[in-house]
Amino acid sequence: xxxxxxxTVPVIVVFIVLFGAARKxxxxxxxxxxxxxxxxxxxxxxxxxxxxxxxxTMLSASGFFDILTxxxxxxxxxxxxxxxxxxxGLMRPVTGSGSFAVLSDIFxxxxxxxxxGRTASVMxxxxxxxxxxxxxxxxxxxxxxxxxxxxxxxxxxxxxxVSAVLCVRFFG
Amino acid sequence: xxxxxWTVILVLSFLSAAVSGRMTELSASAVxxxxxxxxxxxxxxxxxxxxxxxxxxxxxxxLTDIMSKAMYPVLKRLMPEHRDNARAMAAVSANITANIxxxxxxxxxxxxxxxxxxxxxxxxxxxxxxxxxxxxxxxxASVQLIPSTIAALRQAAGSVQPYDILTYVWTxxxxxxxxxxxxxxxxxGRRPYSKTIRG
Numbered sequence: 432x433x434x435x436x437x438x439t440v441p442v443i444v445v446f447i448v449l450f451g452a453a454r455k456x457x458x459x460x461x462x463x464x465x466x467x468x469x470x471x472x473x474x475x476x477x478x479x480x481x482x483x484x485x486x487x488t489m490l491s492a493s494g495f496f497d498i499l500t501x502x503x504x505x506x507x508x509x510x511x512x513x514x515x516x517x518x519x520g521l522m523r524p525v526t527g528s529g530s531f532a533v534l535s536d537i538f539x540x541x542x543x544x545x546x547x548g549r550t551a552s553v554m555x556x557x558x559x560x561x562x563x564x565x566x567x568x569x570x571x572x573x574x575x576x577x578x579x580x581x582x583x584x585x586x587x588x589x590x591x592x593v594s595a596v597l598c599v600r601f602f603g
Numbered sequence: 604x605x606x607x608x609w610t611v612i613l614v615l616s617f618l619s620a621a622v623s624g625r626m627t628e629l630s631a632s633a634v635x636x637x638x639x640x641x642x643x644x645x646x647x648x649x650x651x652x653x654x655x656x657x658x659x660x661x662x663x664x665x666l667t668d669i670m671s672k673a674m675y676p677v678l679k680r681l682m683p684e685h686r687d688n689a690r691a692m693a694a695v696s697a698n699i700t701a702n703i704x705x706x707x708x709x710x711x712x713x714x715x716x717x718x719x720x721x722x723x724x725x726x727x728x729x730x731x732x733x734x735x736x737x738x739x740x741x742x743x744a745s746v747q748l749i750p751s752t753i754a755a756l757r758q759a760a761g762s763v764q765p766y767d768i769l770t771y772v773w774t775x776x777x778x779x780x781x782x783x784x785x786x787x788x789x790x791x792g793r794r795p796y797s798k799t800i801r802g
Contacts, residue, residue: 440766443749447657451664458660465659469652472708473644479605481640486612488636492628493620526608531756535643538760552757552768556750557775561743566604568739569731571715572722576730579790580739587744587783594775602771 480528487532491540512596515541516551520592523554524561524585531555546599553595558588643759650755650765658704658749667704671696681741681784682734684725691720695738702745714742733791737784744783746776 451458490496500514507514519537523530534555541547561584565577620629661667674696679686686692694717701710717738725732731739750772757765 437767439769440749444657447661447664447666450666451660454664456660456664458664461660461663462656465656465662466652468659468708469655470648472655473648473651477644480644481637482609483605483612484640484643485633485636486609486616488639489616489629489632490612490619492625492632493616493618494623494625494628495615495619498619498623526605529605529608529612531752534753535639535756535760538756538762543757543760543762544764548757548760548762549768549771552753553771553775556747556753556768556772557779559743559745562604564743565739567711568714568718568742572718574722574729574731574735578730578736579787580731580736583736583740583783583786583790584743586786587740587779590782591744591775591779594778595771598771598774 476528480531483526483529483532484535487529487536491536496536512593513547513550515547516554516592516596519551519554523558524588526563527560530560550596550599553598554592557591557595561585561588643756646759647752647755650758651751654705654749654751654754658706661704662706662709667697667700667706670700670703674699682721682737684732684734685721688720688724691717691724694720699741699745702742703748705747705749705751714738733787736791737787740783740787741780744776744780746773746780 448458451461496518499518503517504514507517515537519530519533522533534551537551538548543549543552561581565580565584569575569577569580616629620626671693675692678692678696678699682692682695685695694713698710698713698717701707701713718735721732721735721738725735749766749769753768753772754765757768
């Protein structure tokens with residue numbers, strides 16, 4: 432499992448570059464163009480990221496997460512769910528920037544390589560900003576009803592979160 | 604939506620600080636949070652830009668097109684209502700590919716095109732048909748090859764191996780995707796507008 436992890440990044444990068452070269456693409460130019468685009472999109476999310484990081488830092492300093500965790504820890508312990516990642520689970524379906532702010536707060540508190548930090552990373556990586564996506568896509572064609580979209584999407588998110596907890600618990 | 608979320612966050616912070624007597628910490632955190640945000644954006648920039656660059660090569664060399672084509676047969680089965688709507692299916696598969704490669708900028712416009720194309724052939728006025736629901740569920744449970752934002756955040760937080768969670772992320776994402784797809788199929792099954800709508 433760990434070996435796959437070590438090889439993945441270099442293999443993907445080299446594969447994509449070689450594939451591009453084989454197709455006669457100017458890979459370096461393409462790379463630079465992408466970097467520019469990446470910088471642009473980082474700058475465009477920076478204000479909302481900043482707002483939410485300030486918000487989440489304040490929320491964390493105010494002791495809200497402790498209150499929340501204390502209140503829900505009996506329920507969490509009963510089902511074996513790490514309570515510390517609960518704020519992430521609540522934030523994730525609503526806002527991307529907000530969940531990244533919470534993730535960063537979790538890393539500051541427990542460490543990125545701790546069990547909690549790793550669980551939170553996998554959780555954030557395997558789920559999406561469900562409500563945001565629903566709002567954007569249905570909004571774009573003027574649909575008000577969503578039928579079974581929300582239950583199905585939330586079930587997917589919950590499955591991702593539970594799988595994240597189990598993966599880190601069993602494989603380290 | 605963020606408008607409400609942000610307001611709630613700030614009000615909750617104030618209330619919790621008042622209850623737990625941490626007003627001093629709260630007042631310091633407004634400044635330290637802003638400071639942290641700037642540092643974080645700067646330290647994330649490298650990783651984010653790097654992956655954006657690599658994935659741009661994939662896009663330029665039309666690796667995305669090959670992946671889209673490979674996905675076509677699967678997607679047709681998932682949304683049979685639109686299987687003969689070539690423009691919708693092309694946009695759907697291009698959107699899913701963009702999501703897998705983490706091309707966020709490309710994914711959303713493609714997704715909107717897909718929705719518009721599907722809407723044209725849908726007999727329902729104010730509700731999505733099963734294919735549209737399936738498409739949105741696929742998007743909300745999307746599998747990403749390199750979760751670059753998370754890797755960037757881990758890197759910024761001093762992780763020794765920011766990418767060592769990759770295999771778990773894939774496993775959990777695929778399971779989430781399967782759960783979403785199965786749920787969407789099962790929940791659409793007995794409703795009146797579940798029948799194939801074409802021609």
